[in-house]
Amino acid sequence: MNQELDHSIQNAPRAPGVYIMKDGDDRVLYVGKAKNLRARVHAYFGGTDGRAMIPFLVSRVQAVAYIVTATEKEALILENTLIKEHRPRYNVNFRDDKSFYHLRIDLAQSFPRFELVRRPRKDGAVCFGPYPSGVAARETLRFLQSLFPLRTCRDREMKTRRRPCLEHQISRCLAPCAGYVEPAAYRELVCDAVAFLEGRGKALVADLQARMAQASENLQFEAAAALRDRVAAITETLEIQRMVSLSGGAQDVYGVYREGDLMQVCTLFIRQGKLLGQKDFALIKLGGETKMLLSSLIKQYYDGAADLPDAILIPELLEDQTVIAEWLSDKKDKKVTIGAARRGQGADLLKMARINAESAFKAAGPSADGTEEALRLLMEKLALRHPPERIECFDISNVGGRWAVGAMVTFLA
Template structure:
């Protein structure tokens, strides 16, 4: 097997060092194709250029190589960290890439306060206190906080709200808080509730129930029956939560990571276990350009999951996987250094951990089967769409535009993109529409299409095979005029009219052709695809419109006026008593403000009255 003609692999390998480091494979244009690490750079890179024995995916990579750059490191551990940093920076097409989303959610306990607060937390752990998690989703955090609020009644209000109360809030009235803000609970009793909440979050529910049962017996012996009943209800709530757990037995903190592969598709399912309780789970469907087995997938996936910087998950004491990872000792070493404690990666487990691993493996396989079936169905719908539109080839990429506004205010146009794998969210675009008559959807569509396809004509993106316009004949004709004006050819243009009833499944489709438009009779499978694309464009447009509208309403009209900073804004509002009075003031009135000159008053007046 030989690489591309422009790269002399034999000459390069002769002078390559045998020290540890990372290697970057580049194409002919210098773009990074793949980043890897090696204990011995010469030995590892040489394995890509042997004459036989390479997997088809690896041969495809090698055929595109135009150069290789290496960086030597002192240790293999340094190489692993540098590899993950470069993957995140360059996002090479042949590496596994996890979506760099927001950091994982936690529950935060401000235990440095006199009356600590429990709350949702996401981000860098700069605040002093105790963090419990990570949780797999925001919903899991909310469910846990709701249970704690009903059971132990520790406050969850913001500190600013807590400090300024003069009487109990609604949470006290509905028995979700003990009102420490106004002194209706003493500090000792409140700290007891905080301790119980901590025990629950630490996963020691059995010992917590033992403590509560003992306190309930003492309260009964002292004839404090109301307190005993309260403790009885807390114990009942804890038992109910335990009964809802997937697996009740077991202890310890671990993440169970199971991978399943089928052809070019894969699923990695992660169970989050804390204190023997499964807090939740999360499935990933990364692209696997080079991995051919579940073990190879895990070897790339685990470092990506835990070494991604701010958005990475905090690893627990154990990571249980369903395949033997070749570099598990190295990954253990780097992760242990990162978290400052011992960490173990295991693939051979017994007892409860084996049942957790079986559950995760089965879930990964089922999720993968469902995804493969869904993708096959989506590809079939694309084929049917191509036949309906009488295209020579099966369409590979479709786009849809939609317009959203509130009576002409804060108009936003959306463009969503779908291919055979579903939504391509990295290619989504929103356009803030300005300079048109409010409510003129035709002008808004024209502006969005011009901006979108002018950029594509300049090489900043890809043309779709099919373009959907949500708005019927009129919008479709406007889109056809814009595409003709820009010289865009080879795009099938379809208008979507919702119909009189505006019910899903009863849309009318129009195809723009050289002879004029004609109505299409769509099969049900194609209608489902079109509805999915149209609804996504609608959602994306509405979200952008609401964000723009809310931002506008949160922003003072005084902001952005030249010469008006925060200090002058405060003086204007204080002098006139409010924004409405400032807007009603004349130039002479504005000039009466001590720090406002006549010229500045004219500028303010013109800006507020759009002159």
């Protein structure tokens, strides 16, 4: 250990903040946060941190920098920012570049429409989701359009169109573009669609049945028939959907399955008591306690998430869950709770999430990232006696035989 590093460790501040470990080339190796920076850093170099990666990390560290913050919550936010900026080698990076789909509708418009968006904006529009799969989101939108004949065209199309499109001909749009429907009648249909997505299906069916009876009494048989078909379709859907939670709020439930350094996390998204979908995270060759890795996952995942739940269920309590819950509550402008459940409905949901995590792990096989199989094939093709410890890959690209550019990537064992 060099003299400057030793001095930096011995004089670490006794305050909350972020520590940044760097190598001899000033590259950021690891970013972490702590309630007490001195105690945390001393744990790394004093041998009391038993994580498998620690010996490899501290052997490369040549400098430690500190940023003191006023609170733990500020340290958490800064830690996330620095991890995203530097992508340190020894930090676990869970971020998925793909955002989930949401169904968006702007109720401020005279004739609003549903559309799929990846990142909802805070513009007053109502959003439903998240849908982890684009296929599931599009299927939900198609089903919604078959039930509620709202417009699908963009605003510019609607303003310039003079005659109804094919959607109106097949009874999938009321053609507000051509003035075929009054704003009040269209608004009623919009309210029905929103009620359906919000999980108020039974109340909606009762209301539609009352309207159907009224239409029949007024000899509006075509309108009554349309309402009858809508009631039948919604009733059938309600029978298929399974209530997994009696809580009406939004819940994200985390299940974890682990074998050694391989870990699988399954997140169940529950909205209005129904299971909307799930997201799987395959985490390869990780050292550290499960609760530490789960804490990192939650912080990184929700840092850029557009849809925050009201409650997060986890299999075991986290050391910094109070700070994380406070941070998420600030982001949502509403209280977010984080907790574990040992019995009751919460325990059942955690068990379901863990079963899904284990199932995904088993389906991936013994080498979840495919590394072992790739190395075996490489040894076979190149007649190698031992697995390679360093692989350098080159590629050259050009446009029309000109502007050639070369690149090299290096993989180390």
